[in-house]
Amino acid sequence: MSAVAAIVIFAVAFFFIATEKIHRVAVVLTAAGLMALLRLVPGNDVFFSEHAGIDWNVIFLLLGMMIIVGIVKRTGLFEFLAIWAAKKSGGRPYRLMVMLMFITAVASPFLDNVTTIMLVAPVTLLVCDKLGVSAVPYLIAEALASNIGGAATLIGDPPNIIIASRAGLTFNDFLVHMAPVVTVAFIVFVVMCRWLFRRSFEYHPERVAEVLALDEREAITDVRLLARCLAVLGLVIAAFSLHTVVHLEPAIVALLGAGAMVLVTRSTPEQFLPEVEWSTLVFFMGLFIMVGGLVETGVVGAVGHWAVGAVGDDYFAAASSLLFGSAVLGAFLDNIPYVATTAPIVEDIVAESGNPAAMQPLWWAFALGADFGGNGTAVAASANVVVLGVAARAGHPIGFWQFTRYGIVTTVVTTVVAWAYVWLRYFA
Template structure:
């Protein structure tokens, strides 16, 4: 692509980003309009947009979301989420700060075992019910859970989609991620809990009457369809096992999710139309448009030029390179969704590792993973989990604005990235 296409693609992307931030036009309309402009100006084409692994729509993400949304839609009909909401509030003695801490920890742990998108799809309905029961604003709780999902997902190979890309390119195992990133993730979750106590302190309004009402409830009475619940939990367990066994089975998470969704609809008596009505179609459309817009930046060489500039800055300095890669990735992943960013940076990082003699401790790969995963918390569109939760919140009339999310996201990202920089320096350089 020539320079004209590159500059035109930048103008389209920046214009779309400004409109998303301003919220004067719905973000789905902006994303689809931006995608159409990218195609119209020739920044990308139908082949790249719909079929390219490098610069097209990531259908694995789209169908993973679709499959899990169907499963969650079926589980909602069982009363399971009402049960979990009552159970969580009672265990926290209906104290809002304790409820948030419990949901943050549960989200972080589940995101490490599943993946962060699947986790927020399961946790968000519970959170909305908890907040409704306690007459609390849902936005702070949902926002905190997004942060927890991206931090918890950092800990394992399956926790965040960028980690799967990195593991494939670098030849890293599930245990490698546990050894190198899980200890840091624990520290970052504790940091998040402390930040939440400060950032959301005005939201912790305790209502004694509502608390007493919930404490008197029997959560088992919330279950409406025990048979469907058993069927749903069996399928969900199989899907989770499929996610965890990805290195052995070699089934993509999207395939596992679709198989699970199809199986659950087949064995249960639910109406297909009712379940499909629960799918967040606007969220899926937003992702499709966003992927096409970013694909335009990739096809015109804009993302590649930025990445190569970063590689030139790094040079052969492993310490400086690691810290620069971590910090730079955090900034860029807050602007561009971290999945296409990592897909673009992975081959460049591989070359850097090769030029540095193999980098036996894989420090550059860990820096890339940390920057991309944690940088996703910076803005409302920085990671898949962010977009999913904003879509769920809007659908349930609890909208979270771009700036409402981002003003907290920047704080969390800055704190976690600084701690991660210190961790990389200490573990791989100062103490070796």
């Protein structure tokens, strides 16, 4: 009965999130409260469980980066970059989109997709404002690109860290096995964007002429403040990139960076706290508890065991099942708790085979499905939720289905590309 109750609560909540009849924060808080009230998620697990409660690593990573971005914004750096990007693209919408997606996809594997979005989104909003075009398609494209690009490395997407820990995989393992297919998938996605967003591209010659006449250097309002911010931001980015060396969680790096940024710039709480998107943080907390209810009641585990057990000893079928199953489930559940729950199942299958090395393709299929499935809906990955929060705060709200209709197509195409890659590389 507890599993049925968890499924009903999750399904009803997802319906209201998708239809946007009630604000999404109110929906997840109500659903999370019901999960806790009915003890579908034990009280202690809500706050302390790594797999079934609130993922504080994500919450504090976001909090730290929001503070950092809020302080950097005061220097005029984002406006500088916006004018520069507009000039380099000549104001041409598709060229501008490809430029912003490329920056996002290249940065995501070495930072993480949430951090990259936090840094690129403010630039996108400013450049689109100066060119007189809607920022929505560009923000959606960047979120999708970040989820694709982040799959390339161990630190680029949170699920990869969980998989690497369970499977004993290294940073170089991810580069060798994931980077090739991610590169192909991103190229395919860039071509797709020309068709996906064709009705959204706008070009206003008079606005472009105005922007081209601007001097981006004049956008910098405080050179000394900028120098201090860039020094701290550089250290934060270096710490993110050296995750496997320094062994600091991204959340700790972000919080240390935020603290250092506040100190060196002598910012006051009145200056940086209003920049924190509290509604986005609360939404994440509720969403983690909702998914935790499905984890605690065994729903996610049962689906995973059934899917993999149904294919028996056919390892290509098992890899295909993991790939497509993870893409589908990852599109409706946040992919972090999903991967945390399913990884032990994959580990058992690999161990029981008696030949872990030969079964390694199952891990890559699992990772690709979970990472690419993160594009499936507006709430499937952290980067998607962050983009929705940033857009709403800037006065450019993105609806659930407005994002999801692009995300579903992207997930289907990139998952098929990944499936072909797994077959050609490991089984053909």
